[in-house]
Amino acid sequence: MKSDLDRLMQERGLDAIVVMGESRENHALNYLTRHAKITQGFVIKKRGDPAVLLCSSMERDEAAKSGLAVKTFADFGLPLLIKETGSLFEAQLRMLVAALEHYGIGGTVGFYGLGDPGQSFVMLTRLGEMLPVVTVTGETETTIFDAAYATKDAEEIEAIKSVAARTNTVMAEVVDFLKGCPVRDGHLFGHDGAPLTVGDVKRYLRARLFHHRLEDHGETIFAIGRDAGVPHSRGEDGDVLELGKSIIFDLFPRDIESGYYHDMTRTFCLGYAPPEVQRAYDEVMRAFETVIGALKVGEQAAYYQDLTCNVFEELGHKTPRSHPGTEEGYVHSVGHGIGLQIHARPRLGVASQDVIEPGQVFTVEPGLYYPQRGFGVRIEDTVYVDTDGAIHSLTPFPKDLVIPVA
């Protein structure tokens, strides 16, 4: 959690950190500024000292809501530097150097945030040359932010519970909507008499998300039949809702205010489930319950991917362990942390170095995919580990394969 940052900096030999870039999707910046509505900024933090936020003077009011000490770009001479250099890049670089000097930053400094990779490469190479007391570095695996994000403090858990409850409600609303649609010729119809399509469902879904102050970036997966067999296929707007086809409904919206996510998946068949889908469903449920039942603090997160592969391989399915790169059978990892990012630590997958700890919030989501046979199945809950190490599901929505239709 956020209060771990000084300890993490100490452990990794970081004397200071700089978080930079525009704010949209800039998780590290938003984490430190509590989602203050600024366009861009630099947060400078010397180990042991409070962080300082540099931003445009036009955004000083919004920046103040971060709770951080705020300085403006003008405080470090940006307008004059632009005039002198005729270059925004050059001026921003010199301004940053001036600010680092002002705060007495030296030693090993880690850079984070979001930016154009080539520009970052040039900027940090230059910065290292201009400030010989600074050794520029970046972290390439679990950064101090990834490590801090992995466990949530009480304020974050409250925000996550709120988005979880609303996401479960939205899924219930969409399922009720489907239940209420007339059936003819083996598929659903809208109340306007036209065949109901995936696009219609997504329009209804978006209205409900909006009502509950959630946003899905148009990325919700509602994929039927063969598309359900391709894990990240979002579904085709023109597809009609045929009875007896597997539908993967993977809903992972973000709270518009707090920026926190929930992530849940259910697989449905309208009216009835064909035997092979029912069998795959039962097998996925077996893997799901095996993993959930085995979750405990102190265990390697990678172990749960092994456990999932054990279950599926024993049942005769290909897995990424038995057939690296397979596109049928079980084809992904069994879970991932969530927070201000949809994919965070811990990673419950191969090569993960993470360990299950109190304060974590992560998904458990085994699945089986057979695009050639026209179906896929995935079940996903988000769970959190409380301070006593007990595991709680944040996804109470029922796990029924068949949605009864009229």
Next chain:
Amino acid sequence: MKSDLDRLMQERGLDAIVVMGESRENHALNYLTRHAKITQGFVIKKRGDPAVLLCSSMERDEAAKSGLAVKTFADFGLPLLIKETGSLFEAQLRMLVAALEHYGIGGTVGFYGLGDPGQSFVMLTRLGEMLPVVTVTGETETTIFDAAYATKDAEEIEAIKSVAARTNTVMAEVVDFLKGCPVRDGHLFGHDGAPLTVGDVKRYLRARLFHHRLEDHGETIFAIGRDAGVPHSRGEDGDVLELGKSIIFDLFPRDIESGYYHDMTRTFCLGYAPPEVQRAYDEVMRAFETVIGALKVGEQAAYYQDLTCNVFEELGHKTPRSHPGTEEGYVHSVGHGIGLQIHARPRLGVASQDVIEPGQVFTVEPGLYYPQRGFGVRIEDTVYVDTDGAIHSLTPFPKDLVIPVA
């Protein structure tokens, strides 16, 4: 426009480009993939050759919608590399090296997209060491993408006109909503009998944006009184709508499907305008009309900032030219290009190297800010320059300061 990329690469001595990172807010990636709904990817383009998109095999269907040739991470060995190295970063780096070798990439290679700055620094430093035939570079000012974005092709202009028309409609809907509210004690009331607040207006606004398939990321500015005097203050949800106060309503939503923006600002007073606001409004309109009247192909974009400063300084206001860093008077640039980004080329500001050209779409937005005196004024249209060099406003919404109330 997109078809300029090969020429731009040639002019800047780039033998190839690589665009990388997650897709959200990754303008360069989304530009090349036509907003394909993939989580992350690498686009590799050798000068003169078509671009290739590398993505997860799980996302191959969505990736195919880009119209680019698609290869999967597995095609370049990612699953095995993860197994071998035990490191996602290391595996991705080696995969990228393998892909660059496969496509025979050498010479000067520019890197673009979005990523963690420190990680990009480490990754590109390593990549340069691993692939001595490649000289890693980044562009720090107007990148080839910035240059390409600056002018729009016919498909983009259509998308931009569509979002412009809907944005104007939303502003009209919000103004009609305000006109219809009862007045008592010098401020507006909702139909529920409670004082109408900025938060209420924003809720109504969001519903209208949603209806028109637009999103504002909660960033619309609707700021009254003193807050209108701080250009990027978003407005306070709890503020009531007093008559006779200046309201800056800066609406810059993005189309959910195409990703293109519109940007427009109107300043309003409910019921009546105090003389000092009316005077400032007339002065801003004078600057606005001066700039609009002077726009022509071939002119330096920076000239329009000078022109704006001329007008305001003659009227006795501070400007960034006369008082760098000033927080009152005229305090920003007079315009910026828009497209898949809210801020793109051309920049109509000091130190801009841009020139007005056919195909550009940009804002014209002079303003005056007096937070201590409790008001601010800004007027903003978006214009585009057609292939014949004629200037067209995309913001027909009327420019009336006073909104009559009941």
